[in-house]
Amino acid sequence: MSLSSLPVTAGGRPTPSPRRRVPGEARSVAYLYILPAALIYALFVFIPFIHSIYLSFFKGNGVTRMEFVGIDNYIDIVTNPVLRSAFVHAFELIVFYSLIPIAIGLFLASVLHRSRIRGVAFYRTALFLPYVIAPTAIAVIWRWILAPRGPLNSFLEAVGLGALAQPWLGDFTWALPSVGMVGTWVMFGLVLALLLAGVQKIPLELYEAARLDGAGPWMEFRAVTLPGLRYEIVVALVLTVTAALRNFDIIYVMTSGGPGNATVVPSYLVYQQAFKVAQIGAAAAMGTVLIAVIVAANLLIARAGRRDA
């Protein structure tokens, strides 16, 4: 760097001694700056994570001796219908947490791209609120709304759709979609706010140009809105897909995996196997597969985002 050859700085002070190094050159003091954060992260996140992978090759309750069983716990996840269904449910929840909110958000964003709205802060606060409050509280609130004699069924009866009323969370068919719908409610405002912020940044001239070229609404969406929102869509996918796969609190409070095993998800099974039935290895294997799925999903999203660029 040429700056180091300057004899005197603007302030008139003498040049720093030549032993001082420019930023960007190797500095061992950097390790000191990183140490506190890295140490706590290593001790309480990373090393337990590695330890968990190790435990996943054993069977036992974690107190007495653990027995090495190779990849049996992983084979169980593929062959045991309950364990396997947890991942199927997690993927079904992605539809509700991610795809439905993004579809709604894209539709509304393309409808609203021409309006410049004032008072955005108020709307943003309202739209973000479900994402901010504790999932445990959301679960309690929605257990009330979905209760057999709760507001949703009362509403359906009041508008003459009483035939559709269900014991939502107690029904084998409806329990998972009901829990998913809660996810849709939590996520749609966040996604909408994200996409609206993005669509307002697309220059109106691009829409005018598309119109002059004779593009209809669908072409306009494909050629202008969708590419313009690429970055926001990637962010929305990362946040919502990860939330769908990690979902623990809502299942724990609303259904405990039931009725039967209709709403078991991976994170709930990790908790149940480790702390209710003391199957430490099985729980660890479940957790390891879960993180593999989450990392793979995020890599896929990142790659798709880059390819569209």
Next chain:
Amino acid sequence: MISRRDTIVGYLVLSLAALISLGPLLGVVILSLGEPGKVGIRIDIAKATNFGNYADVWEKGDFGAAIQTSAIITIVVVVLSVALSIPAGYAFALMNFPGRTAIFALLVLGILMPLESMIVPLYLDMRRFNLDNNYWSVILPQIGFSVAFGAFWMRAFFVQSARSLMEAAWIDGANTWRTLTKVLLPLARPQMLTLAVLFFVWNWNDFLLPLVMLSGSDLQTAPMALVNFEGARRTDFAYLGAASLITIAPVIIVFMLLQRSFTRGILAGSIKE
């Protein structure tokens, strides 16, 4: 051209969306003031006058102690996590050292890691060292997760805005610590605030970690108190409504006050670059 009609449609659609977001919450406010007991499942705004529900729930659910526990844990986590994220992000952004890329990659992996993937050994080790059932058993792992995102977030800020400032400060003879504290930190205040709000919300709402770590003690966080209260009175909906609102009130207050900082954090996305 922006037409009047487009703007009106815009307001209508946004108002409807805001109503869908707020509707269930407004419903719970009315619910929480209704008659306690099973009849409370139907909300009636004319009868929503039982303000005593809050005092009852506060006492029966032991919410005073729970809010205090949550506040202690969350404030310690927020302060320490922000304090540790800054120097880490600074070093990753502006200094060169062997292993930088690898260490950073391992740290950032923590942003994606679900707690479920390490809760089992975390609990076993905490119990082995008799660290379970106290504040630190929740605080330390929460800091570990928080600094993963925090270092990433602060690094992004320092990379974008600090390089030339850093060089200028260095020419003036400031060392790395003085440069950070006197030159860069005053500029980083908005980023630090965003980080603090995000940490507050995430860690206040956290449920699985305290559930596991504090299960053998009298300590409970606010979300734990809510779930325990809910388990004991599953059909007493007026009380459950009040308990939910007590649990989320601190986060809603912080969010309302610092809404800008929070949305900036989310809208900037956790994956820029």
